[in-house]
Amino acid sequence: MKIWYCQFDSSKVGGLLNQEIFRHMRRVYDQHEISVPNHFLEIPRWIAVVDGLLGEPENADFREFPNGTKLGILAYLRKAEILLGSVLDSNFQQWLYASEWLGGHGWPGRIILGGYISDERVAELLTANSSVVWCPTVDALAHWLPDMYTGGAPSYRLFADWDTVPRLQLSRGCKHSCSFCTIPQGVEENEWADVLAEVDSFKPLSFRFVYLDDKTFGQAKNWTWLAELYMVIKEYNPAFEGFWVQTTVGMLTKWAEEWYFEYHIKIAEVGIEIPEDTFLKSFRKPYRVKALPGMFAALSKTGLEFVPNLIFGAEGQDYGVTADFLSEYEDQIAWCNLFILTTYADSKGAPGVADTGDLDETASGRSWLSMREIDEMERTVRSIMDWVELKGE
Numbered sequence: 094m095k096i097w098y099c100q101f102d103s104s105k106v107g108g109l110l111n112q113e114i115f116r117h118m119r120r121v122y123d124q125h126e127i128s129v130p131n132h133f134l135e136i137p138r139w140i141a142v143v144d145g146l147l148g149e150p151e152n153a154d155f156r157e158f159p160n161g162t163k164l165g166i167l168a169y170l171r172k173a174e175i176l177l178g179s180v181l182d183s184n185f186q187q188w189l190y191a192s193e194w195l196g197g198h199g200w201p202g203r204i205i206l207g208g209y210i211s212d213e214r215v216a217e218l219l220t221a222n223s224s225v226v227w228c229p230t231v232d233a234l235a236h237w238l239p240d241m242y243t244g245g246a247p248s249y250r251l252f253a254d255w256d257t258v259p260r261l262q263l264s265r266g267c268k269h270s271c272s273f274c275t276i277p278q279g280v281e282e283n284e285w286a287d288v289l290a291e292v293d294s295f296k297p298l299s300f301r302f303v304y305l306d307d308k309t310f311g312q313a314k315n316w317t318w319l320a321e322l323y324m325v326i327k328e329y330n331p332a333f334e335g336f337w338v339q340t341t342v343g344m345l346t347k348w349a350e351e352w353y354f355e356y357h358i359k360i361a362e363v364g365i366e367i368p369e370d371t372f373l374k375s376f377r378k379p380y381r382v383k384a385l386p387g388m389f390a391a392l393s394k395t396g397l398e399f400v401p402n403l404i405f406g407a408e409g410q411d412y413g414v415t416a417d418f419l420s421e422y423e424d425q426i427a428w429c430n431l432f433i434l435t436t437y438a439d440s441k442g443a444p445g446v447a448d449t450g451d452l453d454e455t456a457s458g459r460s461w462l463s464m465r466e467i468d469e470m471e472r473t474v475r476s477i478m479d480w481v482e483l484k485g486e
């Protein structure tokens with residue numbers, strides 16, 4: 094049975110600004126000698142997870158497609174017997190179109206999808222083609238492919254020797270409740286055996302860093318496993334340098350030294366978002382601006398690379414505040430992750446989606462911004478990208 098794990102090319106997703114951010118990130122990673130896959134910045138972890146659960150089927154392969162709905166691609170998709178995909182708001186239209194087209198052309202196969210879209214969008218996919226099935230969890234695959242499901246550990250065999258930054262998860266969820274965020278509240282730790290199996294699955298890959306997928310690293314107590322995991326990885330991959338985490342201002346202030354020197358954490362991403370208390374309060378972010386000097390003082394005692402996550406496009410946002418933050422801490426900022434404020438349907442404090450375009454994190458337009466404000470936001474983001482790249486030369 095011919096199975097294709099399908100992915101739409103991330104470099105072509107969304108509006109022009111989003112595509113520029115994507116290319117910018119590639120250049121930034123190059124500057125920092127972090128090698129990532131050619132067509133997207135990481136290997137889609139879901140493919141490794143599903144391939145492992147299905148016991149590495151003989152006729153399975155990975156296929157990446159341009160983010161478009163060209164008939165040639167759809168005719169090509171028809172060659173597979175089972176298509177598996179992960180659906181996001183940013184590629185929903187592609188999957189919808191592909192499902193409708195294949196359904197309308199007598200394709201006898203099955204489309205198995207999972208992902209992160211609203212129930213309404215799932216319903217649209219299911220009605221587009223009767224051969225579409227939705228798996229809310231990866232284990233639901235056992236229902237649709239019972240003869241193949243083995244429940245095995247993740248497998249990266251289809252990506253052997255790819256340069257990447259593999260993702261490892263020690264825990265799920267987050268204790269905080271930032272208004273724009275969709276991560277479930279509360280923290281659950283993963284099992285040691287599963288974590289070890291995941292680390293083992295990275296063996297075919299080429300990498301210097303492992304990215305911790307935990308949403309706020311440090312909340313789950315099992316972060317101390319990193320000391321041992323470092324040794325496990327280092328033994329089969331001498332090029333391994335350490336871990337890359339995402340965390341909060343408070344956590345980093347408290348643990349920077351210990352994490353860097355004892356637990357081999359080398360890069361920390363932190364949700365700075367908009368460094369102004371009015372916004373931090375309305376976003377329910379777990380820090381205030383007065384905490385920043387303490388965090389940078391703690392960082393200065395380490396060699397940790399600091400990466401702020403920054404938000405653009407909030408109503409009434411003064412970009413000068415973000416520019417001042419970048420300038421004040423320029424010497425301690427490695428690069429920035431740039432996001433356009435998005436109101437997901439299931440955000441923890443969503444103000445309500447005024448327009449379906451507001452759901453698309455890859456587009457610049459927002460119902461609460463005028464054309465002039467969108468233009469200002471785009472110019473600001475572009476100037477920050479230039480600043481980061483000049484700084485890295």
Ligand code: SF4
Nearest residue numbers: 267269270271274308
């Ligand atoms: S934005 Fe980060 S800190 Fe806030 S709720 Fe989401 S994961 Fe937690």
